[in-house]
Amino acid sequence: xxxxxxxARGLTKTxxxxxRRIEVLRGVxxxxxxxxxxxxxxxxxxxxxxxxxxxAGLDTPDAGTLTxxxxxxxxxxxxxxxxxxxxxxxxLIPELDALQNVLMAARILKGPGAIELARAKELLARVGxxxxxxxxxxxxxxxxxxxxxxxxxxxxxxRLILADEPTGNLDEQTGGAIIELLLGLSAETKxxxxxxxxxxxxxxxxxxxLLLRAGQFS
Numbered sequence: 569x570x571x572x573x574x575x576a577r578g579l580t581k582t583x584x585x586x587x588r589r590i591e592v593l594r595g596v597x598x599x600x601x602x603x604x605x606x607x608x609x610x611x612x613x614x615x616x617x618x619x620x621x622x623x624a625g626l627d628t629p630d631a632g633t634l635t636x637x638x639x640x641x642x643x644x645x646x647x648x649x650x651x652x653x654x655x656x657x658x659x660l661i662p663e664l665d666a667l668q669n670v671l672m673a674a675r676i677l678k679g680p681g682a683i684e685l686a687r688a689k690e691l692l693a694r695v696g697x698x699x700x701x702x703x704x705x706x707x708x709x710x711x712x713x714x715x716x717x718x719x720x721x722x723x724x725x726x727r728l729i730l731a732d733e734p735t736g737n738l739d740e741q742t743g744g745a746i747i748e749l750l751l752g753l754s755a756e757t758k759x760x761x762x763x764x765x766x767x768x769x770x771x772x773x774x775x776x777x778l779l780l781r782a783g784q785f786s
Contacts (some may be wrong), residue, residue, distance in 0.1 A: 571757075572599040572600060572602075572637060573600060573602050573637045573728060574598075574599070574623060574636055574637065574760075574762075575634070575635045575703075576597060576632065576634050577597055577634075578595045578597065578632035578633065578725060579593050579596040579598075579619065579622055579632035579711065580630045581593040581627070583624050586617045590701050593619060593622070593783045593784075594631055594782070594784050595631075595784065596619060596780075596785060598619075598623075598785070602615060602727070602760060603759070604760055605754055605761045606762050606774055606775070606777075607754075607763045607764075607765055607774035607776070607778065608763070608769075608778050608779075608780055609764075609765055609766060609777065609778070609779055610767070610779060610781060610782070616780055620730050620732045620762070622634060623730060623762065623776060624653055625647055631665045634653075636728075648673055648676040648724050649677065649724055650718070650726055650728060651726045651727065651729065651730060652715075652721025652726040652728075652729045653691070653730050654717050654722060654730070654732070654750070654761075655717065656732055656734060657710055657714070657737060658710075658713045658714055658737075659717070660713055660731055662704065662705050662706065663695075664667055664705075665704055666697060666700055666712075666716045667688055667689065667699065667705055669720055670688040670716060670719045670723055671688045671723070672720065675725075687720035691723065692716070694719070695749060696715065696751070697715055697716065699741070701708045710742065711738055711742035712739050714734060714737075715749065718734075718746070718750060718753070719751060720738070722753065722759070725757075726759060728759065728761075729762070729766075730764070731750060731760045731761065731764065732764045735765070735770065744770070747770045747773060751774070761774070
């Protein structure tokens, strides 16, 4: 794929459980193109979240290579400028309001100034939370907290969004709305999206669907 922005070759990951070695990923290959939306589906234990952690640089493979195309930065700065991550459990800072949680992404790069503040407010408005900007996470519903997390993922204008079961803690209707939000924002901003989900209907809304079984794509 000539316009790939992330490319994985032969990713392997093994974990120890007592005396047992469990092969979670067994030589996974994946290329994702600019602006593409890709879903990765599979049963519990198939390696979906492990793969996403490797793609995000949050963990390292035992074997294989991973390339983020066009990223010259290193470490936390590299991750902050290249990708945004949306987790199932939101991971908002409970002491900070919605606006401050979104701004935390900018703090990794530099102290947020007027431009960053304006962008955070704009993003909250785009996810329908302009009036909830100064509410703490405990004052927000699950769907609202996930919308804050989506806004935070977009704060640094990333090239790639990785979403790991972003609807897992939400009811069906709210979860569907979050998927539509992610897909809509991806199309609007030309941001690549990789969505890990167990939901067949959500997966089918992406431009490409992959199935992970026993640590390999099938």
